[in-house]
Amino acid sequence: MSTLVIAKKEFEDAIRARTLQLLVAFFVGFTTLVFHYHRSRLGEDPTFTTLFDGIVGMLGVVVPVLGVMVGYNAIVAERESGSLTLLLTLPHSRLDIMLGKFLGRSAIVVVTVAVGFILIGIQTILFTDLFSLTEFLLAAGEITLFGILFVAIAIAFSTAMRTSMTASIGALGLTILFSFLWDFVTGLIVQFVHPIPATGSRITRTPAPNWTTLFQRLNPRRAFMEIGFVREPIPFYLDPWFGWVIVGFWLVVPLGLAYLRFQNSDLA
Template sequence: MSILLVAKKDFLDAIRSLTLVAVVGAFTAFLAFFTYFKFTMSPMTTTTVSDLYQSSASVVAVIGTLLGYKSIVGERESGSLKFLLGMPHTRRDVVLGKFIGRVAVVVVTVIVGFAVVGAHYAVLADSPSATAYAVLIGKLLVPGAVFVALAIAFSAANRSATVATWGAIVLAVVFAFVWETVLSIVQSLMLPANAAVPNWFHLLTRLNPKYFYIDANTLELGNAAPFYLEPWFGGVIVAGWLLVSLGLAYVLFERSDLA
């Protein structure tokens, strides 16, 4: 119950500070523009709803990071953290409550954004699919939650909002933009042209929370698919990121002084 109280306060604070309005507005504007661009400016290729995923996931990753990086260190610097812990809340309650509250902001942002742009997609797509659209929304919520957890770990580990800010920026840039670029460079340097991509390379791609959903059915494998490319292993990857991030956030926060 205490966790939910912290989560409710965090979510209501996002509403009162207009953070939720700003995030929803920015994401909806991006999604509307990007949807129009993908379905009208790419006439030489067949565009499906899945083509909206990669860029949208990068934006959701950034949103999750920005929502989480000041969750604890911001209240530490303002002094409100002492007041919060003076109530019947443990530090575990604070970590988990803030995680739930910030994830709720991500959920509302993604659902509202796609609900508003839904009619836009239905008109522009050649073969619109409500099911595929709903699956896309579900996929995007997962990296959003993971990046909130990662950012909260940064927030709990630092006493300075400046340090937490730069850590969050690096985090977002690496996972949202740099990861696949580095892997593409490595692939071009290590593998001959037209050579089959090894399974371990697909695993490196999948370890990025953005690509947890990748499974053997979407890849051209020359042999039997290993277990780490099967659909269920995506859940293991996501659970690992969440448990490690939130566990680390709790341990660091539990050992730190409030002064």
């Protein structure tokens, strides 16, 4: 019950501080621009999938940053101000506080993404004849869960760190790694362990080890893109359904490790 009380307070505080309104306004404006940009680039045989693949791809960069911005100072800011000690004098445990903050901040992301996607859906119906309710709901659900995942990562840093600066650097650094640098870094590692033969070489390159593909998939952004349920004769960790395991890992493990540190830390 304490968890829900804290979650409700977090959401109401975001409304009072106009944080939610500003996030919604930004996200609505951004999604509108993205929608019309990709609509203008549709080819001769447009489909809903081609339209939304581009939209989801761009939102897949912005939504993680939004999730981090919402979550990175959730707990560490109260630790710095001393209000966290006061909060713990009430009938709230440290687990209640962490989970309540996570649920409340996740609700902010859910509402923001929902409003943006509703308007995208309306524009799709008004300006095209491509709308597909099933694919629309799947895309909205994917981006929403993606945002929640990065709220979890940000809350984990906020719980484990002692200053807002270190929490923000950690959470944003991980987001930049996943959004922009992961393919480059993993590509270098794969090239190191499985180099491409020089031009003109008689050596035929053998397939890369399966673990290199798993390593590339550990990025939750890529795991989301490859989620599916089609069975193939490949190692289980390369099967599309294993993407859910990777997503679950990034959703649960950072929060769990942060809570263990939070539970045993001195709040002073």
